[in-house]
Structure formats: C-alpha cells, structure tokens
Amino acid sequence: MKMRLDEQVVALRAAREFEDGSVVNLGYGMPALCANLIPEGRTIFFQSENGILGYGSLATDEEKDYELINASDQPVTPLAGMCFFDSAASFDMIRGGHIDIVVLGAYQVSAKGDLANWGRPDRPATGMGGGMDLATGAKKVIVTMLHTTKEGKPRIVKECTYPITARQCVALIVTDLAVIEVSKQGLVLKEIAPGWTVEEVQALTEPRLAVAADLKEITL
C-alpha cells in the first residue's frame, strides 16, 4: 500500500490557506484540528457557530471548561479579544458573509463543487447542524476529507448521491492524496501527495481532473 497523508497533515495543509487576519469556522472532525495548526506569524480569528469568536487552540485536560467549547463539543482555550454571542447572532454572521473561510468535512464533493456532508443513508436521524448555513454563507468553502471511502470508492464524484448540503459552494478540496481546486472549467489538480502519480489519483477520482501547469507535490 502506498502512503497517504494522515489527518494531521491534511488539516495542516488546509490551515495554510488561512490568510493573516481571516475569520475561520472549523467543522466537525478533521477540520477542527486546524485550530492547533495555524501557520506561524498569522493571526486567525476562529468563529464557532455555538457563539464564539476568537478562541485559541483546543484545550488540554487541565484547561477544560465545558462552557468554553467549539461546535464539535471540544473545550478550547480563551484568547484576548474573544467574544460570545447567541445562536441567532452567530448565524447572522455566517449567512451574512462575515466568515472568510469555513473548513468542512464531506462524504462527497461533485465536479461542480456541490457538497454532501451531513446525511448518511444508513443513519436517517443524523442532522445537518450548521453545515448548510456555513456552506451557503461563508466566502470560501474548503473541504478536508479522505480521497476514497473505506471500500476504496471515489468521494469526488460526477454527481453527489448523498443528500446535498449546498450546491456549487466548494472552492478547494484537500484530501489525503491531493489538493484540488473547483473552477468554472471543472476540477483542477494543483498538488499531489508524495509518491503518487496523476494517473493514480485520477483513477480514484470520478470526474476528469485538469492538471495545473504548475502541479506540485504537497509540501508542508
């Protein structure tokens, strides 16, 4: 088996997209790891939909305060300048376009950037949480996910078969194999995991990938 990038590395690569001073919301799972992986020298204001702006890293066991959590139910640390607000105000912020970047997990992303990240056919009682609001309202949607399912099937597909979160919202997909940009012309392979070829990544991706002229290896 060829090596794939681990979750920390995928999150680290996604976090490199955060520009200095940006307001960023992190989804459940791999995205939440980004809070601990900010590129050095940049100030990022993390917003979480439960009503907090400007928290720090994930809390250690000694630091845990369950009235200071992110939307993944993980205690986080306070930072100077942090503020709190209620859920209605939080989603005004989200729908109103005041969040620069949201990083979300996904079951599937389509060739057009449709996102499916909440509904599992085998788990009809699971809900979308704030995913639809975030995918609709954030200025830029970055997806972090494993490139394939446990069975090895592509998660980047021509059309999503899982329930849609929002249409044509994804701008960038960071997986354990590749960094792919969603453009008007289709999906563009920008970066590739060390040791993998374009053909190998294409074989695990349903839609055709255009290859960027400056295709690079994913470096950290």
Next chain:
Amino acid sequence: MAVQKVYSSPDDALADIFDGATVMIGGFGSFGGLPINLITALSRQGAKNLTIIANAGGVGFELSKRIKPEGYQDIGILFEKGQVKKFIGSMPALGGMPPTAPIEKAYNKGKIAIEMVPQGTLAERIRAGAGGLGGFYTPVGVGTIVEAGKEKKLINGKEYILELPLVADFALIKAHKADTLGNLVYRGTARCFNPVMAMAARVTIVEVDKLVPPGELDPEAVVTPHVYVDRVVEVTK
C-alpha cells in the same frame, strides 16, 4: 409589587408542563448551556406526547462520557422515557457517534417524528416567533431536501425559501446568573440557543448557577431582559 418568579426546585418550576406541550430546550447539544436540572425534572414529572424543539437530540448518559468523561444527563432521557412524539432541531443524532443515542433508537423504531432544520434557520425561526414575525426568506437549503414543500422566491436575482416561525408553550433555559426579577446573564458558549428560546415561549423557566437581588447585575451586561422570564430556580453546580 412584581410577580414572584423565584421557585425553590426545578420540579416545582415545571410541574404544570402538560401532555402534548411544545417545549423548547436551550443549549447547543453537549454539556455547556443545557438546563440539565430542568431536563431531569421533566423526566421525573412525566409529561407525554411532547414536541421538543432543541438544537440537538442529545446522546444519552452512556455516550455523553465520550464528551465529558464523568458523563451527564441530556435530552436523551426524555426519549428513553418515551415522553416525546416529535423532535424539531438541526442535530437529532450525531453522525460522529455510534447509532445508540436514545433519539436515534426511538426514531429507528418509528416511535417519534423528526423535523430536520438547518441550525441557523432554527435559530432564526425561533427569533421570528419571539419577535412576532410571520417568517423570513433564507438562501440556506436551496437545492437540498430542506426546500421541499416551501415557497421559493427570487430576490435580487438570488433564490430564497420561506421559513416559518417557531414558538413554544414552555422554554427550559440555562443561564449563569439571574436577578430575582428574571434578568439573565450567561457564561461563555453556554449562551448559544438560550437567549432566543427564552424569548419565544409562553412560559420561560430558567435554571441558574446563582440568583442575586435586583441591582447586582450590570444593566449593560444583561442579555435577556426580565420581561421574557417567568420562573427562575437556582441550582447547585
């Protein structure tokens, strides 16, 4: 003289919740912000056929240990006791947890109905209900199952769907401090859904960590004005 709002126990504060009532329950989902003492009192009180409006359906005591090692009771107990007929919220069950939460078991057995609402739409529907509005148009859910059966409208070239207000007979709320008039302040991310729900129910019942006399809360810091609050009970942490 002002109405007496202070109750001596959670059980006294919600004794009149009736069968078939619609009850909003504040919090986000996990431990912080949930009115746990009121929830467990409602489970003892036993009202049935409830419609519960809450962000999350809870995970139940066993799974809660994955969030907080010592575990805690949440909305799950109301499903375990068979008190709920319908749940309205954004995260009935969590995909990141095993499928053993009480709400998920109840739903899979066909015992409850679920209305799935995007989280921001849920907050705004409650705020609309609180503020006497007939609804609002939102872009969230366009092109998804959420738009099914809803009026759609083009506004400035963009598609929106109409969402209707939510109100309740009772709201169970967690705040950090209240004065005896019912003014509320919150702590940290425990604020979340509590302030909007506190405004949207006919009877709003609040549990607080600390009850103080009028004048002790900074008027500039009050989040929920006392006009929205009907009953307050101080609980020990």
